[in-house]
Amino acid sequence: MTLPDSGIERLVTEARPTVFWSDRPEAPTANRALGQRRRADLVIIGGGFTGLWTALHAARQEPGREIVILEAEVCGFGASSRNGGFCAASLTHGLLNGIAHWPDEIATLDRMGRQNLAELIADCESLQIDASIERSGELCVATASWQSDHLVEMRDVARTHGSQLELLDETAVRGQLDSPTYRSGLWDPDGTVMVDPARLVWGLQRSCIDAGVRIYDNSRVNDVSRVGSALEVSTDDGVVTAPKVVVATNAWGEPGLDPAIRGSRVRPRADDGATGPGATRLDRLVESARGGGLGQPVSLLPTHRRQPNSLGRPRRELLPGQRDGAGVRAPDWFTCDDRPSLL
Numbered sequence: 629m630t631l632p633d634s635g636i637e638r639l640v641t642e643a644r645p646t647v648f649w650s651d652r653p654e655a656p657t658a659n660r661a662l663g664q665r666r667r668a669d670l671v672i673i674g675g676g677f678t679g680l681w682t683a684l685h686a687a688r689q690e691p692g693r694e695i696v697i698l699e700a701e702v703c704g705f706g707a708s709s710r711n712g713g714f715c716a717a718s719l720t721h722g723l724l725n726g727i728a729h730w731p732d733e734i735a736t737l738d739r740m741g742r743q744n745l746a747e748l749i750a751d752c753e754s755l756q757i758d759a760s761i762e763r764s765g766e767l768c769v770a771t772a773s774w775q776s777d778h779l780v781e782m783r784d785v786a787r788t789h790g791s792q793l794e795l796l797d798e799t800a801v802r803g804q805l806d807s808p809t810y811r812s813g814l815w816d817p818d819g820t821v822m823v824d825p826a827r828l829v830w831g832l833q834r835s836c837i838d839a840g841v842r843i844y845d846n847s848r849v850n851d852v853s854r855v856g857s858a859l860e861v862s863t864d865d866g867v868v869t870a871p872k873v874v875v876a877t878n879a880w881g882e883p884g885l886d887p888a889i890r891g892s893r894v895r896p897r898a899d900d901g902a903t904g905p906g907a908t909r910l911d912r913l914v915e916s917a918r919g920g921g922l923g924q925p926v927s928l929l930p931t932h933r934r935q936p937n938s939l940g941r942p943r944r945e946l947l948p949g950q951r952d953g954a955g956v957r958a959p960d961w962f963t964c965d966d967r968p969s970l971l
Contacts (some may be wrong), residue, residue: 635685649826656830658702660829662844663867668696671861671870673849675699676708679876681751681831687839695841696868698861707878709894716766717745717819723786738789745821757831759823766820769801771809791819802815 644651672679675697683695683722699705719741720726726734752759770776779795786793796804801813836843844866851862852873861868885969 647709647826648702649713649824650829652826654830655826656833658845659699659843660845662698662847662863662868665867666696666869668694668842668868668870670695670872670874671859671868672697672874672876673852673861674706674876674878675703675833675843676706676876676878677704677829677832677847678878679874680829680836682874683836683841683877684751684832684839687836689839692840694871696844697836697841698847698849698868699843701844702845703833703843704826708829709826711825713823713825714766715745715748715761715821715823717741719744722782723789723791724782727785735789738791742819745819749821752828752831755831755835756833757828759825759828759831762817762822764822765815765817766819767796767801767804768814768816769805769807769810770812770814776812779812782814791816864878894908 633779660872669690670683670693672683672695679697679699680703683697686693686695687740714878718726719737720730720734723734723738726737729919730737749761749763751757768782769937770779783793783795794817796813796815798811801810802808804813833843847863847866849861849863852859853862855858855869859873861870861873
C-alpha cells in the first residue's frame, strides 16, 4: 500500500500507547486504597460501568445502605475506558446473532436492550453527567455484493422485530460518505449513540460518591471467602465483610475469584487508534450528513467515529477501531473535495 503523504511517519513515531479517553488533565485523582478491616451491606468488585451503575442503583433502592466498591486500579481503568465510544442498544452483538443463539428470547432481549439504552441516556440527564452523548445512529456499509445481500437480510429481519432500518443504494450511501468502494448501506437511526466513555465513568463515580458509596482504588481483590453467613473480601491491605458481593469485573477478572466464574466468560480483544490533527489528508474526516458511527458487516469489524467536542481538541479527527479480536488496522485515507471521502 502506498501512503498518500509522509505525515504517516510522524504519526507513528509520535504515537503514545496510552488510553485515549482518560489521558486528560481533568481526570479525577485516585481514591485512597482500602487500608483497614470494615463492614458493609454490599461489596462490589470492580469500578467500571457495571460496578458503578450497580452501586448507584443499589444506593437509590435503599438509601443509607453501606456500599463499598473495590477497584484494582482506578475507576474505569479497564474496558470501560478502552473502547471507541459506540454505545449500542443490542445486547446480542446484533439482531441476527441474537436470533441465531437465543431465538426464543430475542424479542425480550431486543426490548431490554433498547430500554437499557434509553435509561442510560436518562440517567446521564438526571445526574447531569456530560458524557458528550450524540444520538447519532449508525451507518453500516457494504463493499462487496455478498455484504449488500447481508444488509438486505438485516433490514428485512429488523422489520419483523419492529425496527425500521433504511437501505441505501450506492448513490445514497456515497452521498453520506463518499467512497468508491461502497456499494450500499444500512442506516439505523435509533440503535446507537456516541459517548465519551471516560467522562461517563467519571460522572458515575461522582454520582456514587454523592450517594454515599465508598470507593477504594488501587485495592485489588485477592480472595473472597465465606465466614459464617457473611463473605470476606480481602485485598493486600484490608478486608471488607458483607452479606452480599457483586462481581463486576466483566472479562478482566480477578485472580482471587472462583475459577468457575472466570471460566464462564470470554475476553474479547480490540485495538483502537486515534489520529491527531495536522496530517494533511486527515483534516477532511468523517463529517457525514448523518454523523455517527460507521461499520461493516464482516467478522473483523472496522469502525470509525469522530472525536467529540468535549475533548477540547479539533473536531475533525479520526477515531478508528477494530473489534472481534482483530489486530490494529490502519485508517483509511481521505481526499479533499467538498464531501467527506474515503479511498
